[in-house]
Amino acid sequence: xxxxPTGGPEAEQLPRVLVVEDDxxxxxxxxxxxxxxxxxxxxxxxxxxxxxxxKVGTFRPSLLILDVVMPKLDGVEVCRRLRANPGTRHIKIVxxxxxxxxxxxxxxxxxxxxxxxxxNFDRMDKELERFLPAADPGDL
Amino acid sequence: MDExxxxxxxxxxxxxxxxxxxxxxxLSGTLTRAGYDVVAVPGGAEAWQALSGRDPPIVAIVDWMxxxxxxxxxxxxxxxxxxxxxCYLIVLTSRGQTDDxxxxxxxxxxxxxxxxxxxxxxxxxxxxxxxxxxxQQQLADRVRALEQALMHVQQLQGLIPICAWCRQVRNDGNxxxxxxSYLAKRSGLQFTHAICPSCRVKxxxxxxxxxxx
Numbered sequence: 570x571x572x573x574p575t576g577g578p579e580a581e582q583l584p585r586v587l588v589v590e591d592d593x594x595x596x597x598x599x600x601x602x603x604x605x606x607x608x609x610x611x612x613x614x615x616x617x618x619x620x621x622x623x624k625v626g627t628f629r630p631s632l633l634i635l636d637v638v639m640p641k642l643d644g645v646e647v648c649r650r651l652r653a654n655p656g657t658r659h660i661k662i663v664x665x666x667x668x669x670x671x672x673x674x675x676x677x678x679x680x681x682x683x684x685x686x687x688x689n690f691d692r693m694d695k696e697l698e699r700f701l702p703a704a705d706p707g708d709l
Numbered sequence: 710m711d712e713x714x715x716x717x718x719x720x721x722x723x724x725x726x727x728x729x730x731x732x733x734x735x736l737s738g739t740l741t742r743a744g745y746d747v748v749a750v751p752g753g754a755e756a757w758q759a760l761s762g763r764d765p766p767i768v769a770i771v772d773w774m775x776x777x778x779x780x781x782x783x784x785x786x787x788x789x790x791x792x793x794x795x796c797y798l799i800v801l802t803s804r805g806q807t808d809d810x811x812x813x814x815x816x817x818x819x820x821x822x823x824x825x826x827x828x829x830x831x832x833x834x835x836x837x838x839x840x841x842x843x844x845q846q847q848l849a850d851r852v853r854a855l856e857q858a859l860m861h862v863q864q865l866q867g868l869i870p871i872c873a874w875c876r877q878v879r880n881d882g883n884x885x886x887x888x889x890s891y892l893a894k895r896s897g898l899q900f901t902h903a904i905c906p907s908c909r910v911k912x913x914x915x916x917x918x919x920x921x922x
Contacts, residue, residue: 592902592904594903594904594909597909598904598912605916605920638900666902667900667902668887668890669887669890670886686902687912
């Protein structure tokens with residue numbers, strides 16, 4: 570396991586995380602949670618599933634923090650499309666939903682983990698630890 | 710020229726029942742030229758057969774005096790049978806007395822035409838029948854659609870038990886579920902989870918405290 574660079578000139582080599590959430594306030598909390606996490610990452614955001622798919626192509630994240638109920642294209646469909654495409658199949662997905670009845674569906678669609686809102690910081694941290702070190706191994 | 714066509718290119722089916730071949734031919738000729746799909750029969754029994762069969766005519770012109778089964782008997786039989794879209798019945802008669810007309814209406818006729826008749830009047834009376842039956846059909850369709858909508862609404866009526874602590878609600882299957890899941894399944898409502906300003910302040914503080922710890 571390669572050591573993680575913490576910033577500076579190696580910042581480009583940090584694992585890239587795309588946070589997809591339609592509510593701006595929840596999005597801010599998620600990004601500050603990532604920013605304050607001991608494991609550093611480069612964070613980009615999207616506000617719906619459609620924007621998420623576009624940013625997956627340009628930002629090439631290794632981890633997606635993905636809301637499930639969203640306008641235009643929901644999280645379940647984003648999971649399906651990422652899993653169906655060989656170029657995006659490797660991306661780790663941590664889904665987050667306020668609807669407990671959607672957990673099964675989103676896991677079946679290909680999410681690696683699914684947390685429920687309101688999220689527990691400890692659980693979020695654990696999921697980030699689980700996926701961040703393994704993220705972007707090619708670039709490190 | 711009347712406008713016999715109601716929906717699209719499907720022509721309106723009209724029944725003509727008269728035992729006199731000359732009158733029968735006159736009636737069907739006039740109505741065929743007016744654009745109707747005419748079914749002509751020589752007696753009451755045949756008329757009843759056509760009216761009680763599949764895809765029945767929506768307007769029927771039945772002669773009063775016919776052997777075996779009269780036009781009046783045809784009217785009675787039609788009215789005895791329940792139908793979602795009842796046929797419009799016109800009795801053809803040479804008896805124009807008030808008592809006779811009352812008898813025809815009591816038997817279930819919607820209108821009458823006295824012989825000899827003017828073809829323009831015949832066409833006009835038939836088009837009234839078509840208009841009424843079409844309106845009835847539209848109304849029946851609308852009622853059906855409203856009934857379905859009402860069933861949907863009723864699923865969201867009544868007293869729903871909600872947990873005072875976690876705000877989950879008890880569904881019909883006696884299971885507890887989130888109020889947003891419950892409503893999403895029973896209506897067109899979709900929830901997207903946000904955070905209110907006071908909770909945002911609280912959660913941000915909690916995150917800061919959590920990071921410090």
